[in-house]
Amino acid sequence: MVVGAVVPDPETWAPIADPADRLAAALDAVYRWYEQVEPMFTALLRDGDAVPTVAELQAGRLAYLAEIEDGLASGWGAPGNGAKRLRATIGLALDFLAWRTLHERGLGRKEAIAVMTSAIRATAG
Numbered sequence: 386m387v388v389g390a391v392v393p394d395p396e397t398w399a400p401i402a403d404p405a406d407r408l409a410a411a412l413d414a415v416y417r418w419y420e421q422v423e424p425m426f427t428a429l430l431r432d433g434d435a436v437p438t439v440a441e442l443q444a445g446r447l448a449y450l451a452e453i454e455d456g457l458a459s460g461w462g463a464p465g466n467g468a469k470r471l472r473a474t475i476g477l478a479l480d481f482l483a484w485r486t487l488h489e490r491g492l493g494r495k496e497a498i499a500v501m502t503s504a505i506r507a508t509a510g
Contacts, residue, residue: 390422391418392418392449393453395453398411399456404457404459404461404509405502405505405506407457408478409498411453411456411457412478412497413498415479416494417494419484419488420488420494423488426481427485429443429446430482450479450480454472454476457475458472458475461505461509462509463509467508467509471508471509473508474501477501478504478505484497487500
């Protein structure tokens with residue numbers, strides 16, 4: 386891991402009752418982390434299929450993000466197919482490559498959070 390890069394702790398935003406506020410806090414923490422580890426994650430994604438150890442690291446990262454997604458999906462009141470779309474959109478918002486695309490298109494962290502929270506609100510509504 387990159388020195389000084391701390392993996393975000395979901396317990397810091399879990400107590401936030403409003404799902405949109407909880408989402409924004411989580412994305413702020415995750416995107417800050419991505420800013421710190423971007424070169425390393427880019428290399429991991431590139432080498433994941435070729436190096437078994439890297440694939441194991443990726444599996445751990447994906448499991449961590451799935452846990453975050455679980456916590457962020459609660460409280461939106463999106464039943465049935467709406468819940469499925471909501472989960473997919475939250476998963477997209479947490480995805481490193483989605484963040485990197487927004488970053489490469491010149492969006493800062495706050496702008497990227499605004500884009501993704503808007504998409505999730507639209508999906509949940």
